[in-house]
Amino acid sequence: MGNESTPNNDLQHLIEKYVNKTYSKEELQRIVNEAANGSDELFAALKALWDKAENRNVEDQAHWNELFSSMMERSNVLESAEGRNSEEDKEQLPRIGRRRRFIARTAVAAAVILVVSTTLLILYSNKKQQVAVTPQTNPEKNILPGGDKAILTLADGSKIVLDTASNGTLAQQGGSKVIKIGGQISYEGQQNAGQVLYNTISTPKGGQYQLELPDGSKVWLNASSSLKFPTAFVGKERDVELSGEGYFDISHNAKLPFHVRVNDLDVRVLGTQFNVNAYDDEPSLKTTLIDGSVIVSSQSLKKASVLKPGQQGVLNKNELSVNKDVDIEEVVAWKNGQFMFTSTRLDQIMKQISRWYDVEVEFQGHNQDRVFSGIVGRGSNISEVLDIMRRAGIKFQIQGRKITVLQ
Numbered sequence: 001m002g003n004e005s006t007p008n009n010d011l012q013h014l015i016e017k018y019v020n021k022t023y024s025k026e027e028l029q030r031i032v033n034e035a036a037n038g039s040d041e042l043f044a045a046l047k048a049l050w051d052k053a054e055n056r057n058v059e060d061q062a063h064w065n066e067l068f069s070s071m072m073e074r075s076n077v078l079e080s081a082e083g084r085n086s087e088e089d090k091e092q093l094p095r096i097g098r099r100r101r102f103i104a105r106t107a108v109a110a111a112v113i114l115v116v117s118t119t120l121l122i123l124y125s126n127k128k129q130q131v132a133v134t135p136q137t138n139p140e141k142n143i144l145p146g147g148d149k150a151i152l153t154l155a156d157g158s159k160i161v162l163d164t165a166s167n168g169t170l171a172q173q174g175g176s177k178v179i180k181i182g183g184q185i186s187y188e189g190q191q192n193a194g195q196v197l198y199n200t201i202s203t204p205k206g207g208q209y210q211l212e213l214p215d216g217s218k219v220w221l222n223a224s225s226s227l228k229f230p231t232a233f234v235g236k237e238r239d240v241e242l243s244g245e246g247y248f249d250i251s252h253n254a255k256l257p258f259h260v261r262v263n264d265l266d267v268r269v270l271g272t273q274f275n276v277n278a279y280d281d282e283p284s285l286k287t288t289l290i291d292g293s294v295i296v297s298s299q300s301l302k303k304a305s306v307l308k309p310g311q312q313g314v315l316n317k318n319e320l321s322v323n324k325d326v327d328i329e330e331v332v333a334w335k336n337g338q339f340m341f342t343s344t345r346l347d348q349i350m351k352q353i354s355r356w357y358d359v360e361v362e363f364q365g366h367n368q369d370r371v372f373s374g375i376v377g378r379g380s381n382i383s384e385v386l387d388i389m390r391r392a393g394i395k396f397q398i399q400g401r402k403i404t405v406l407q
Contacts, residue, residue: 011045139398140383146223146356148183149207155197155231162201162209173197173231176214186212187231196234202226203244206358208334213240217258220247220335223355224279245277247335250292265315268295274307275331281351284316288331296320337378339385343371346389350405357382360402367394367405 011034014027034042149163152170160170162180171178174197176189185201203209203221211219214232221227225244238258250258252271260267262278265285272292278285287296289307296313297304303320307313312323312331333340334352341349347368350361356378374388386396386403397404 011041015042015045139400140381140386143357143359143382143398143401144206145379145382146206146208146358148209150201150203150209150221152178152185153200153202154178155199163207173199176231178231183208184210184212187214189214189232197231198228199231200226200228204358205355213238215253215256216251218249222246222334223358242276242278244279245275245334247273247275247332249273264298264300266297266299267313268297269293275335277331279351284314286315286331287313288326288328289313290328290332333375334378339374339376339378341373341375341388343373346370346372346394346405349389350403353382353385353403358401361405362402363405365406370394 014031017027031042147163152160152162154160154171155173162185165180167180167182169177170180170185173187174189174195176187178199179186179188201209201211201221203223203225205224207223209221211221211227211229213219213229215238217238219227219240222245225242225246227246228241230239233256236256238253238256239261240259241261243262246260248258248260248269250269250271250273254270258269258271260269260276262276262285265276265278265287267274267276267287269292272294273290274292274294275288275290276286277288287294287307289309289311291309294307294313295304296307296315298315298320301315301318301320305313305320305322307322310324310326310328312326314321314323327342330340330342339349339352339356345368347363349372350363353359354361359382370392372388372392376385376388390396395406397406
């Protein structure tokens with residue numbers, strides 16, 4: 001490691017590329033490695049960028065002094081800590097926001113980057129060293145993160161609580177057996193032209209689940225979501241109905257196109273990976289393509305668009321549009337066990353918290369449009385998520401399972 005008084009120009013240039021999102025995979029990996037190792041050179045480069053920033057006010061300078069001291073102290077602690085983080089943990093690098101300051105903490109390990117206008121800070125923390133200040137009276141400790149929870153409704157209307165059901169065969173649905181293994185159910189059997197039966201899997205607030213459909217396609221359901229599907233695909237199409245949010249990895253079959261239907265929205269695919277966000281409390285329906293090709297269409301608007309990888313179809317009451325500037329990592333972060341915020345509005349963040357931690361959220365004041373950036377593991381205590389906003393001055397009142405955002 002270098003001396004913090006001698007900034008590394010190469011690292012400064014790399015950080016600037018990271019802020020502007022013009023980095024390569026190799027350059028991103030270098031930042032991950034530098035942050036994970038508590039690099040003095042990285043900290044020095046960040047400080048140099050701060051010193052070059054223009055129009056700093058006294059409050060921002062004081063904030064920097066506090067955070068930089070804390071940053072260096074924690075770096076020293078990490079160097080002497082026993083054990084190393086897994087490669088998966090090292091990949092939990094935060095995305096960058098340009099408007100508001102933030103602090104993010106991961107469940108296991110994270111590098112945290114803060115941008116205030118043209119200023120940049122970094123703070124690295126490790127769960128093994130408890131750096132978060134826990135209040136003496138902490139109602140948050142009773143609010144646990146979500147997990148593998150769902151209810152399967154069979155064709156005859158009977159219900160199976162999947163989180164308490166034993167592993168193995170749960171039911172026989174037509175020619176298919178319903179099999180549970182851990183947090184996933186699958187359908188195995190013959191695809192025949194017999195009677196078509198429909199099942200529905202539903203996740204509550206604080207729940208998620210995985211499903212393997214009869215054709216081998218895989219679906220990940222987020223909290224407060226449901227999927228209705230046939231226990232065998234017959235005919236000329238494979239149709240499912242979604243509410244909430246789901247990530248799809250569809251088995252290719254050119255003869256049987258796959259359709260995801262959400263009210264007026266239809267997503268038609270042959271074989272691909274994509275995410276559909278269709279919560280009732282969201283202003284629009286979003287289909288984000290990760291790989292392959294899909295056609296999104298609206299019957300009421302009589303419009304359709306073909307998406308390419310990295311694009312997002314957005315459907316609201318009046319328009320079907322295509323967003324070509326999408327942060328794929330942020331869209332699918334929930335599937336990968338993370339909260340990821342990139343200049344995300346506070347009200348949107350609190351919706352995610354409400355669904356995953358099964359809490360009620362209420363706002364007092366006019367702060368819903370403030371934006372934050374950060375990354376936190378979904379297995380984290382709720383206090384680690386709320387801390388992102390607390391460090392920017394947002395206050396919360398927690399009573400039971402109700403969170404009131406005060407300012």
